[in-house]
Amino acid sequence: MELRLSICVLLVLCVTGSVNGGRILVWYTEASHWINMKPMLETLVDRGHQVTVLVPSSSMFMNSSEPSRFQYEPFNVSLPVEFIEQLVEEFLHFSLYEMDYLNIFQIHSRLIKLLKKTTNFSLTILDGVVKSETIMKKLKEGNYDLILADPIYPGSELIADILGIPLVFSLRFSIVNNWERLCGQIPAPPSFVPASVSKLTDKMDFSERVFNFIFYALQDTVLDYSMWKYVDKYYSEVRGTPTSACKMMGNADIWLMRTYWDFDFPRPFLPNFKLIGGIHCRPAKSLPKDMEEFVQTSGDDGIVIFSLGSMLKNMSTERANIIASALAQIPQKVLWTYSGKKPETLGSNTKLYKWIPQNDLLGHPKARAFITHGGANGVYEAIYHGVPMVGIPTFADQPDNMAHMKAKGAAAIVSLNFMTAEDLRDAINTVINDKSYKENVMRLSRIHHNRPMSPLDEAVFWIEFTMRNKGAKHLRVQAH
Amino acid sequence: MELRLSICVLLVLCVTGSVNGGRILVWYTEASHWINMKPMLETLVDRGHQVTVLVPSSSMFMNSSEPSRFQYEPFNVSLPVEFIEQLVEEFLHFSLYEMDYLNIFQIHSRLIKLLKKTTNFSLTILDGVVKSETIMKKLKEGNYDLILADPIYPGSELIADILGIPLVFSLRFSIVNNWERLCGQIPAPPSFVPASVSKLTDKMDFSERVFNFIFYALQDTVLDYSMWKYVDKYYSEVRGTPTSACKMMGNADIWLMRTYWDFDFPRPFLPNFKLIGGIHCRPAKSLPKDMEEFVQTSGDDGIVIFSLGSMLKNMSTERANIIASALAQIPQKVLWTYSGKKPETLGSNTKLYKWIPQNDLLGHPKARAFITHGGANGVYEAIYHGVPMVGIPTFADQPDNMAHMKAKGAAAIVSLNFMTAEDLRDAINTVINDKSYKENVMRLSRIHHNRPMSPLDEAVFWIEFTMRNKGAKHLRVQAH
Numbered sequence: 001m002e003l004r005l006s007i008c009v010l011l012v013l014c015v016t017g018s019v020n021g022g023r024i025l026v027w028y029t030e031a032s033h034w035i036n037m038k039p040m041l042e043t044l045v046d047r048g049h050q051v052t053v054l055v056p057s058s059s060m061f062m063n064s065s066e067p068s069r070f071q072y073e074p075f076n077v078s079l080p081v082e083f084i085e086q087l088v089e090e091f092l093h094f095s096l097y098e099m100d101y102l103n104i105f106q107i108h109s110r111l112i113k114l115l116k117k118t119t120n121f122s123l124t125i126l127d128g129v130v131k132s133e134t135i136m137k138k139l140k141e142g143n144y145d146l147i148l149a150d151p152i153y154p155g156s157e158l159i160a161d162i163l164g165i166p167l168v169f170s171l172r173f174s175i176v177n178n179w180e181r182l183c184g185q186i187p188a189p190p191s192f193v194p195a196s197v198s199k200l201t202d203k204m205d206f207s208e209r210v211f212n213f214i215f216y217a218l219q220d221t222v223l224d225y226s227m228w229k230y231v232d233k234y235y236s237e238v239r240g241t242p243t244s245a246c247k248m249m250g251n252a253d254i255w256l257m258r259t260y261w262d263f264d265f266p267r268p269f270l271p272n273f274k275l276i277g278g279i280h281c282r283p284a285k286s287l288p289k290d291m292e293e294f295v296q297t298s299g300d301d302g303i304v305i306f307s308l309g310s311m312l313k314n315m316s317t318e319r320a321n322i323i324a325s326a327l328a329q330i331p332q333k334v335l336w337t338y339s340g341k342k343p344e345t346l347g348s349n350t351k352l353y354k355w356i357p358q359n360d361l362l363g364h365p366k367a368r369a370f371i372t373h374g375g376a377n378g379v380y381e382a383i384y385h386g387v388p389m390v391g392i393p394t395f396a397d398q399p400d401n402m403a404h405m406k407a408k409g410a411a412a413i414v415s416l417n418f419m420t421a422e423d424l425r426d427a428i429n430t431v432i433n434d435k436s437y438k439e440n441v442m443r444l445s446r447i448h449h450n451r452p453m454s455p456l457d458e459a460v461f462w463i464e465f466t467m468r469n470k471g472a473k474h475l476r477v478q479a480h
Numbered sequence: 481m482e483l484r485l486s487i488c489v490l491l492v493l494c495v496t497g498s499v500n501g502g503r504i505l506v507w508y509t510e511a512s513h514w515i516n517m518k519p520m521l522e523t524l525v526d527r528g529h530q531v532t533v534l535v536p537s538s539s540m541f542m543n544s545s546e547p548s549r550f551q552y553e554p555f556n557v558s559l560p561v562e563f564i565e566q567l568v569e570e571f572l573h574f575s576l577y578e579m580d581y582l583n584i585f586q587i588h589s590r591l592i593k594l595l596k597k598t599t600n601f602s603l604t605i606l607d608g609v610v611k612s613e614t615i616m617k618k619l620k621e622g623n624y625d626l627i628l629a630d631p632i633y634p635g636s637e638l639i640a641d642i643l644g645i646p647l648v649f650s651l652r653f654s655i656v657n658n659w660e661r662l663c664g665q666i667p668a669p670p671s672f673v674p675a676s677v678s679k680l681t682d683k684m685d686f687s688e689r690v691f692n693f694i695f696y697a698l699q700d701t702v703l704d705y706s707m708w709k710y711v712d713k714y715y716s717e718v719r720g721t722p723t724s725a726c727k728m729m730g731n732a733d734i735w736l737m738r739t740y741w742d743f744d745f746p747r748p749f750l751p752n753f754k755l756i757g758g759i760h761c762r763p764a765k766s767l768p769k770d771m772e773e774f775v776q777t778s779g780d781d782g783i784v785i786f787s788l789g790s791m792l793k794n795m796s797t798e799r800a801n802i803i804a805s806a807l808a809q810i811p812q813k814v815l816w817t818y819s820g821k822k823p824e825t826l827g828s829n830t831k832l833y834k835w836i837p838q839n840d841l842l843g844h845p846k847a848r849a850f851i852t853h854g855g856a857n858g859v860y861e862a863i864y865h866g867v868p869m870v871g872i873p874t875f876a877d878q879p880d881n882m883a884h885m886k887a888k889g890a891a892a893i894v895s896l897n898f899m900t901a902e903d904l905r906d907a908i909n910t911v912i913n914d915k916s917y918k919e920n921v922m923r924l925s926r927i928h929h930n931r932p933m934s935p936l937d938e939a940v941f942w943i944e945f946t947m948r949n950k951g952a953k954h955l956r957v958q959a960h
Binding site for chain 2: 186187189191192202203261262265266267268269270271272446447450452453457458461462465468469474475476477478479
C-alpha cells in the first residue's frame with residue numbers, strides 16, 4: 001500500500017505542474033527535530049530545489065561537514081556544544097529526578113529558570129546569524145524563495161521578515177500549544193482540547209476540564225515570563241521598533257504540524273495548518289545479516305525492540321539491572337540500544353547495541369512490541385508499522401505522547417524511576433498477549449495509511465505552493 | 481492542468497486500494513442541490529458502487545422516470561409539486577419585493593412564518609418515507625452501507641439512525657451556519673467568522689462584529705422556533721423517546737462542504753469537515769454550431785453570459801426592458817436565458833435562449849463577464865473558468881455569495897428592483913474594463929485549481945473511507 005502510495009505521489013507531483021527549482025533556506029534545529037526534517041529536505045532536493053541549511057558551530061546533531069545533497073551555511077556560536085548537552089541533561093534531571101519531589105510552586109520556579117536559560121541560550125545562537133554581517137549579507141544575497149523552519153529555535157520569523165520572504169513552519173507542538181493558539185490563532189476550547197504536555201486526553205471530567213483551563217493559563221504565563229519577554233526584547237532591538245515575536249510568528253504562511261488523527265485527538269484547526277504526522281516514516285529495509293540471524297532465532301515469540309532515544313545517555317546501574325532482569329523474563333528476543341556497562345542481570349535473550357535500525361526492526365514481521373521513551377518520531381514509526389508500545393517517558397513531549405497512545409489503547413506506560421522488574425515484564429507481556437493492544441495500534445496504522453494524500457506529498461505541495469505564490473494568503477484567517 | 485489532475489485522480493483512486501462496490505442510499509433533494517449532487521453520483525457509479533436515489537412524487541427537479549445510471553426509490557408525497565413552486569415563489573417575492581419595505585420585526589415575523597411553512601412541508605415529504613411501511617421495509621432490506629444526503633430536507637439523520645448506517649452530508653451551508661455550528665460543533669468566533677446570509681465579510685469593524693454576534697443569536701432563535709421545534713417533535717414521535725434532531729445531525733460521519741478558500745473566507749474547521757467547493761465544475765465542451773457562430777461574431781469584444789437561474793421565472797416587462805436596454809449599450813454579444821416575452825428594447829447584440837450550456841460558455845475563450853443571480857453552482861463555474869461577475873442576487877444564499885465575490889474583487893452587484901439601465905451597463909463595463917476584476921477572479925481560479933486534491937477525489941475518498949470503516953470516528957471531536 002505504502003509503495004503504491006509513493007508511486008502515486010510521484011505521479012501526482014509530476015502531473016500537477018512542474019515547479020521551477022526554488023531556493024529554500026532551512027532554519028537550524030536540533031536532535032529529533034533535525035532527524036525528522038531531513039527526509040523532507042531530501043525530497044525537495046529530488047524535486048529540483050536548492051536546499052541550504054543554516055548550521056550553528058555548536059550543535060549535537062547538525063554537522064556542516066557531513067556529506068549531503070544539501071548546501072550548508074555554517075555560522076559561529078559563542079557557546080560550546082557542551083553547554084547544550086548540559087542544558088539537556090539539566091532538563092532530563094529535572095523531569096526524571098526532581099519533579100516528583102517538588103510542590104507545584106517549586107516545579108514552576110525551577111521550570112521558569114530552566115526555560116529562561118534555554119531562551120537566552122537560543123538567543124545567543126541567534127546572535128551568530130543576526131549579529132554576523134557576513135551571514136546576513138549572504139542570506140540577503142541568497143535570493144531565497146522561502147524559509148522552512150522548526151520554530152523550536154527562535155529567529156526564523158525575524159529573518160523571514162527582514163528578507164521579506166514567505167515562511168513555512170514544521171513543528172510537533174509547543175508547550176500548551178502556546179504558539180499555535182496565541183500566534184497561529186488556532187482555536188482550542190478547553191472543554192475538549194487537552195493542553196499539550198498536560199497528559200490529559202479529549203475525554204475529561206469536570207475537574208479535569210477545570211485543571212485543563214488553569215493549565216493553559218498557567219503555562220501561558222510561564223512562557224510570557226521565561227520566553228516571550230526576552231524574544232520580544234531581542235526582536236525589538238534588531239528591528240529598532242517595538243516588536244511582538246508572537247505576532248511575527250503569526251505571519252507564517254503554512255504550519256506543517258507533525259501530527260494526524262492517528263496520534264492526536266480530533267480538534268479544530270485552521271486552513272493554513274496542514275497535518276504531516278509520520279512524514280519521516282518509510283517501509284522497512286532488510287536488516288544487517290547478523291541482526292537478521294538473531295531475529296530469526298526468536299521463532300514464533302518474535303522480538304522486542306527497545307530504545308530510550310538519543311538523549312538519555314546515563315542510567316544508574318540499579319535501573320539498568322532492573323530493566324535487564326525484566327527483559328530476561330520474557331520469551332521474546334530483545335534488541336536494546338544501550339551504551340552503558342553491560343548489566344549483570346542481562347539474559348541470554350537480550351542483545352545490546354550502540355545503535356539499531358529502529359524503523360527496519362519495527363517493520364520486521366517478527367516485531368511484537370516496542371519499548372520506547374515516547375519520542376514523537378519513534379511513536380510514529382510504531383504506528384506506521386502497527387507495533388504496540390511500552391512507554392518509559394523521560395521528558396519534553398514524551399509523557400504526553402505516551403498518554404495519547406495509552407488513551408488509544410496502543411501502549412502501556414511504566415516509570416523509569418519507580419518501576420520494578422515485574423512492572424516492566426508485566427507491561428511487555430500485556431501489550432503482547434492482550435490482543436486489544438495489537439488491534440488498537442493496527443487501527444491507528446490503518447488511519448495513518450488511509451489518508452487521501454501522504455504526509456510527504458502534503459508538505460511538499462504546500463511548500464511549493466507557497467514558493468510559487470509568494471505566500472498562501474487565502475488560507476490565513478482575519479484573526480491575524 | 482484539470483485534465484492532468486483528473487488522470488491523476490484516477491491513478492490515486494486506483495492505487496490506494498480497490499473498494500468493493502458499496503450500496504449508497506442518496507437522500508432526496510431539490511433544484512440546484514440536486515444538480516450539484518449528480519456528477520458526484522455519476523463518479524460513484526463509475527467506481528462500481530450501487531447508487532439508489534430516493535425520489536419524492538412531488539419534485540421540481542427530481543424525476544424517477546428519467547433515464548439514468550442510478551437506481552430510483554420513488555415514494556409518494558401527499559402535496560402536489562405546485563405547492564413547492566408556490567413556496568419558492570413566496571420566498572422569492574418576500575426577498576425581492578417585501579423585505580426592503582419592512583422593519584426588522586416585520587421581516588422576522590414574516591420569515592418565521594415562511595420557515596415554519598417550509599419545515600412543515602418538508603416533514604410532510606418525510607411522511608412519504610417514514611410513514612410508508614413499504615418504503616421503510618425496502619430501505620431496511622436494501623442493506624445500504626451509507627446514506628449520502630444534502631440536509632436541506634430533514635430526515636436523513638433519522639433514517640441513518642434507524643438503519644444503523646453511516647451518514648455523509650453534502651451541503652453549501654445552513655442559515656448562520658446553524659447546523660454546522662450547533663450540530664456539527666464547528667467553531668465560529670463572531671469576531672472574524674461572518675454569519676452566513678449576513679452579507680458580512682471577514683473584515684469587520686466593531687459595529688459589524690456586534691451586528692454579527694447579534695445576527696447569529698437572532699437567527700439561531702428564529703430557527704429554534706421555526707424549524708428545530710417541529711423537527712424535534714417529529715423525530716421524537718418516530719423514535720418514541722425525546723430526540724434532538726440537531727444532536728442526531730451531529731452523528732454525521734463526514735460533512736462535505738461545498739466551499740473552499742477561493743469562495744469562502746478562511747475560518748476554523750474540524751477534521752470531519754471536508755471542502756469540496758466546485759465539485760460539479762468541468763472543462764468546457766464545444767458549443768452547438770449556431771451558438772458558436774454567434775459567439776464568433778463578437779470579435780475581440782467577446783461575449784457576456786447572462787442567467788438568473790432556474791428559480792426566477794417571472795420578471796416584470798419594465799425590468800426586462802431595463803435589462804435589455806442596458807445590454808444593448810455594451811459592445812459585447814450577449815447570450816441571455818430568458819423565457820418571458822421578448823423585451824422591446826432588446827438590442828441586436830443580444831440573443832435570448834430558453835436554456836444555455838452555461839459551463840461551456842463560461843469556459844469559452846471569448847467569455848468576458850457573467851451576469852448571474854449568484855447561485856453557488858454558477859459562481860463556482862465562474863471561478864473555475866476565471867470569469868468576472870455582475871451579481872443580481874434574488875434570494876436564499878445568493879446575496880451572501882455575491883457579497884463574497886464582491887469582497888474578493890471578482891464581482892460587482894446591482895439590485896434587480898432598483899437598478900437603472902445605466903447601473904447595469906456600468907457594472908458590466910466595469911468588471912470587463914477594470915482589469916482588477918479579471919485579475920482577482922483569475923487569482924481565485926488559481927486557488928481553486930491549485931489544490932493538492934480535486935474536490936471530486938476528496939469527496940469520493942471520504943465516502944469510500946466511511947463505507948470501508950463503517951464511519952470515521954477518528955475525525956470526530958469529543959464536543960459531540
